[in-house]
Amino acid sequence: MNGEWVDFFKALADSNRLKIVGLLAEKSYSVEELAALLKLKPSTVSHHLSKLAQAELVRSHAESYYSVYELDRAVLEEKARALFSQAGLSAVAAEVDMDAYDAKVLRDFSRRDGRLKTIPAQRKKLDAILRHVARSFEPGIRYSEKRVNEILSRYHEDTALLRRELVGSGLMKREDGEYWKVANE
Amino acid sequence: MNGEWVDFFKALADSNRLKIVGLLAEKSYSVEELAALLKLKPSTVSHHLSKLAQAELVRSHAESYYSVYELDRAVLEEKARALFSQAGLSAVAAEVDMDAYDAKVLRDFSRRDGRLKTIPAQRKKLDAILRHVARSFEPGIRYSEKRVNEILSRYHEDTALLRRELVGSGLMKREDGEYWKVANE
DNA sequence: AATCTAATTCGATAAATATCGAATTAGATT
DNA sequence: AATCTAATTCGATATTTATCGAATTAGATT
Incomplete structure (x- = not known):
């Protein structure tokens, strides 16, 4: 307090x-x-x-x-x-809810069924969405590009954009056509 | 400020x-x-x-x-x-009026003509009154006891009490039956 | 140039609070 | 014990202010 x-x-x-x-x-x-x-x-x-x-x-x-x-x-x-x-x-700021921002962005851009209305163009909001999407991948597992697209399609049809941004933001890595999630924290 | x-x-x-x-x-x-x-x-x-x-x-x-x-x-x-x-x-307290307390006590105990209604029994209030009374004496001048009483009688009939307290509080000094005001500050 | 978007300003409202006077309390003096 | 005196508490009032929604502004993106 x-x-x-x-x-x-x-x-x-x-x-x-x-x-x-x-x-x-x-x-x-x-x-x-x-x-x-x-x-x-x-x-x-x-x-x-x-x-x-x-x-x-x-x-x-x-x-x-x-x-x-x-x-x-x-x-x-x-x-x-x-x-x-x-x-x-x-x-002094101990009890501030640090996830509230991500939560708000997610609410703003998601439909009731969990799919994205649009993919935010703004960097900070996109980052928040990406952090959310990345939770659908298990750390330590290697995914084929096909499998990655399957999972991403649950959120938005433009899976290529999401995939590219996930890698670009550093949340996921790619090598030899395989993808994996970077350990969070 | x-x-x-x-x-x-x-x-x-x-x-x-x-x-x-x-x-x-x-x-x-x-x-x-x-x-x-x-x-x-x-x-x-x-x-x-x-x-x-x-x-x-x-x-x-x-x-x-x-x-x-x-x-x-x-x-x-x-x-x-x-x-x-x-x-x-x-x-932080720069602009506080440091004489306001003395002024209030003086107001409380003085009549319109400047004489004292009573001489306060409480130490702090008496001190405030004494500081006021002492202003009627010039520094560097030696007064006879008779002259001191004359001046004090402008404030209150009990000149002996005022005289004694002025000396006791250190505002005035006495030697060989003569009185003088201690330089203030 | 036209359009978006976040920030700011404005007006309204509800909650907090600085100040006072009256009544009460706690302690000391007589 | 009876009386004084300063401090505190209480109730009322007027001011300040935290918050919101609506309207506007300032800047960037297209």
Whole structure:
């Protein structure tokens, strides 16, 4: 989940909350003081602080009448560090469905019976279709051109085009008139 | 202004925009591809990308039919770096009115004529009042106790209390029955 | 030149949220 | 125990904004 990151950025995505963080970076303040400095009502500041606290950016402790808030630099630095790293960035997108694009192209170009309405002319869409078609071939098996055409004819009558593109895209190989599927992954 | 920072955080304060950044961290994508991957309409993705572009986090270039978007790592790293530094953090709060708290306390405790309704018992509020009262004394001049009381009586009848607190707080000094103001700043 | 196609802009709508004032709570001071 | 005080919570409101579909635009392909 990227919820933790969203909380972090949402917490800082407000002008007044940024000012609070800026102020707390210099010293600790009570809610009342922050309200006076920012010209906001204490209830509003309290609301802002609870968002910052939810993101673990601030902590508070009681001090006589006041709750004194202080900045938690460690969390800030940890997040800043992650922004640098490739892994940290990519983790943010972890739950994206990487096959959704292929699925959409396939839907757009297929009939109910699974045959292709047309063969897409555009490179990226053609590639998506080819990846799909290639699943009809078993890895490790050598197919005659005749057999390849049989299988491809389930998708579209222009088997020559499909065959040529499969080889051209590197999904399949050809040698001595025989074809085989390149191991995927 | 902290507008630049607000733009930065606002740009990333959305789950789908975070996913976009995560995806672009691995490779470039067209609007259409991103829309398919995120299961959003192209118009929505376009909107998200324009926010990211406004924060200078992404750039686009035309490529045949498509606008291909790519991540600008430099901006991301520059911001991340600033999050570490004291100066960077404090800069965020640059335009906060640091005297607003004192002004509020003063307002709360003063009558229209400038005299004090009461002398605040709470430390922080008393300090704010004392800073105000101390402005009635010129630095570099030595005052007799009688003269000090005269001046303080403009604010409140309990001049002894004010005098004692001014010295106690370090705003004024006393020696041989004479008083003077400590240079501020 | 005519036609396609992806991208963008625009208008509308529904959901999220910043702000305030009133009521309540939690703690400290007397 | 009784009283104060700052903080918090709650309810209401106005603003912002995420999303979509329709219309338009900008570019490339034919």
